[in-house]
Amino acid sequence: MTTRFEPVVTRAGADGSRALTEVDPITTEIVRHGLNSAANQMKQALIRTAFSPIIYEVLDFAVAIYDDDVRLLAQAPSLPIFMGTMSFCVEAAVAAVGGRERLEPGDIILYNDPYGSGSHPQDAALIMPVFLDENLVGYTAIKAHWLDIGAKDPYATDTVDVFQEGVIFPGVKLYSRGQRVDDVYRTVLANSRMPAAVEGDIRAEITGVRTGGEALLRLIRRYGLVDFKQAVEHMFDHAEATVRRYFEEIPDGQYRGFGMMDDNGVEPDPVPFEVVLEVKGSTVQIDYSNAPGQQRGPINCPLPSTVSASRVAISMLAGAGEAPNEGHMRPVEIKTRPGTLFHPLPPAPCFLCGWPTIQAIEVIYHAISQALPHAVTACSGGDICGLTLYGVRKDTGEPWTDGSPHPVGQGGHIYGDGGTMMHVSESATRFPATEVWESKNPIIMEKVELAQDSCGAGEHRGGLGIDFFFHALDDFFITAAVERTKTAPWGLLGGAEGRPNAAAVRYPNGERTFIGKATRLPVPKGATLEYYTGGGGGYGEPAEREEAAIRKDLREGYLSESYVRQHFPQLKLEEGS
């Protein structure tokens, strides 16, 4: 980069509160519940009709409802990391078709440009304007992961520009006045290796946005547009107040967190970065402007994705456990510098943009831990340890693909030991049942087991990582996207580090090759793919851990004797016991 851009600051709901009338706390509460229920109805409609497990099991989607100014009204629990990206996507889609005056009832826009959607092109969004008697009153939107939309490989970690990452639909009407635009529809299907699955999932998304539209209209009709809008303003103000109160407790100041990407996917060097949190009164600014320049490989994180990571991290802490809306995001400013890792410019590759967002969340917690260590957990395994498998069926010659993220150990925290589950960026996601996975793929799972000693020690230890062994019954390819293999999960307040993630292929001849990011790697029949997901960091001094807890860890085999001798010398073990 020769040009150095000035940093830009992104805020939500820019013009702040617009509440006009006296507060009616009752209607506000009813409307708030009604909107969340409407979003849940969208989610159910999508899950029940989706074709691909990546949608109905992995929940790799977001559903959201916006008002006519594209402010978030409600979002159903799904993939948190998509949470903050959807408003960008709606705005970009509407702009692309000529602005709101060009929208008509029955329109549905297809949008998957990574630089507006904050995701790779497979995460394709459908956006439906919602009209009440010809007046635009809001939008329903779903972004869901399609199995394939024509990237260089079904999943890729080594792209060098965005054009290798899939076919881009930069905001085109898939439905116009309720009629399907067949030219666009056929173009979509013609560009997928898995057209039947994509067709099924498009239909599910359509059912979802329409279900949400009906639910939104029902709510507006019930209370009238004027009262509805006022209730919404109060709902935003209420959420904003909740988050502001949280930040008022944090002393004003600058808090720095540090993170590192293992590599950028095409070059071997680690990519370190820094995030600065500046708390001022009830406002927090998350500053990414010191990030390294945009990368040659696909770990670049487009602005919407960076904003999303920030919003997820903050919502988990300050949102009082509630479903987020626009108001929660008002106190959060995000500062980025165009041309950098966290604000790349097209056509930089960004297929793996989800991975830096995961690291960014941990780094934000790292920064907050300096002010309020009890408010966060120690570092988790810090990744979703993604795996995609693909090949060609020998009997039919048809291409197949499947994939999943994997759980990691969570960091210890003030309330107790860390558990073992998905990274918070995908907190509602499930990984597939072995019995289902084996019925569809040429695999025998040898092991899905907690890994002894993989956690960081502490007064409250981290959660254990898991060993997953996939034994190949036939030849296939994989794309592995495993991060944080070079940096161990940090402990907090004296807690120790957990084990970092690792992945390897053990070939039939016994040789073992470790991998991190790998694309189209052949796994021959008889080989075993080994995923060792990371353990959580510990919280508090290990010397403070209660003896009963250590004894339990030993009895249950979570920890070995040698680990206990090393980290918890306070427990006197009999020699040779």
Added chain:
Amino acid sequence: MATRIGVDIGGTFTDLVVYDDQSGQVNVAKVATTAEHPEQGVVEAVREAVPKTFLERSSYFLHGTTVGLNALLERRGAKVGLLATRGFRDVLEIRRGDRAEMYNLFWQPPEPLVPRHLRIPITERMSFRGEVYRAFEPEEVRRAAEVFNREGVSSVAVAFLHAYANPTHELLAERTLREGGFEGDISLSHRISGEYHEYERASTTVIDAFVRGRMIRYLGHLAEELLTMGFRGNLLITRSGSGAMTFAEARERPFETIMSGPVAGAEGAAVLARQLGLAGVITADVGGTSFDTCLVEDGRPHMTYQGEIVGLPVQSAWVDVRSIGAGGGSIAFVDTGGLLRVGPRSAGADPGPACYGRGGSEATVTDAAFYLGMLGSGVFASGTRLDAAKAQSVLGPLAEQLDLDVRDTAVGILRIVAANMANAIREITVERGIDPREMHLVAFGGAGPMMSTLLARELEMKSVVIPPFAGNFSAVGLLTSDLVQSVSRTRITTLSDESLVEVNHLLAELFDELETRQAKGGDEEVGKQKDVRLDMRFLGQEYTLTVGVESEGGAITASAQGVHDAFLRSYQRTFGSTLEEGVEIVSVRASLTTPLPTLELLHVHTETADSGTSMVKSYSFTRERELDFAVVARDTLQVGTVLDGPAIITEMTTTTYLDAGFRARVHPSGAIFVEPLRTMEA
């Protein structure tokens, strides 16, 4: 023949309902639940309310119990050991990796029912096709038996991968445990569930092992006591998956009784729907702490095939009753942001709502309703007398915080709780592609009839039905049960005429299994009905739809084309469109129903008491102001009586709030039909 006794144990009260075949009379009694020894409460209730001669000529004792559920809630059950496929001992702890509270960074999953040192890996492995991939190692099981005996394990669950496809290794494990000297209970996963998803099946198997001992002892004591008292009829217990099973079978399959409580109400509503000819019904069962709702279509409650209790999955047929924390005891509060919230915390029965005068100090839904006049004078036939001053004293501070007057605060509490309930109903209907406006609301439970017109208005429903004995309707529902047994098996195969032949072979096996189970129960074989359902999906999908298919004598008679069409119709109705893919059968479900003699539940007994009507001031939600409500005792209402709201109808255990703009009509069955008078709406 059909004289029967129903006893439903709830969290607070044990309800008893007796139906006398000779007089056609239904009698109801309530005693306090004895949590420590629930069978004593049951025996007490029977002793108090049922004369010996009546007991001796009763044919059926039908029971709904929370014993199994409480064992889980309180974690008081057997010390359980688990044998798992090597490499998979942690399936209970790893679960599926998801976080139940997705915005809670500190969320922890429930502790597994079996600690890790009692989860012992065994070398063995089946493939999904049921082929042996790795041989079974008996020596490891023998050593495990030693560990279990040494550790005092009383119940062992065996859950091997793909055991649904080939149970040989589980059966070998059972035999080897016995050879190794293990004498406790053994639960094998393939007997518990024939379906895939190892975490869910293992969880169900472990729950079975956990509650088994306690359940066997409980049922044994109860049977013995009833026998001593002179009862000679059939002992039945309700299943989570609808219908009832014999005590003998419940001892074999205790996990099937876990959710018998809320199911009875849904089943009663289903019988009511059949008798009244209502095609589409939604239940609103409102108790002290929860609102339970279920869809009943064509006289059958909707089923699901996986339930969940305290965060643990149960892979079993399950009447699809959804609960939210909203009931008469739900507590209202103002949150830190200044919004009024209601529930899910509840004042329960103790101390209960403030107006009960038993020390409750927080405002509940009942306090708000009573303050508004919705419960009439607050003097109930049961002897309870509500305290208006106490209701006002707890609502006052909330009103101040909200800067509203007390009445608006109370109205707000009712509006919020009604909207929450309506949202729950919308979610269960939308999921199924059903429009609630086409449905009838059957309202029961202590607070259901009070909420009924608010809900009907919120959801624009066709009508509300208040069944007879609405306050005890869950217990009444017990009396209407049929004997049901069901079994399922995962067998993934593309739908074709050839594969249906295979499916019919499997069905013959499954029905054989059910007949064997029933033989153990020792029941007469009268008028058995065999039903077949298939879980199907389009090729490549994961989620399935369960579709009933034409069958005779337990074999499918429909052609592949016929089954395909039935699937498409069901898919179209649920999702609004279909795909052009092939169709795949995933699981096969067989159920065997032995109907009990039909019960004319709705035979009403009208005793015209003093028909004096009083008036009370109450708030009207349709008119948004206070009106004069007539207070009418339900048992003074003759069949055919038409009563226009505003009115309040009182009966022994519940109160119906009939808002202005609604008309009630007493059906010959004794049920009260309530319909909105649309023309009168402002």
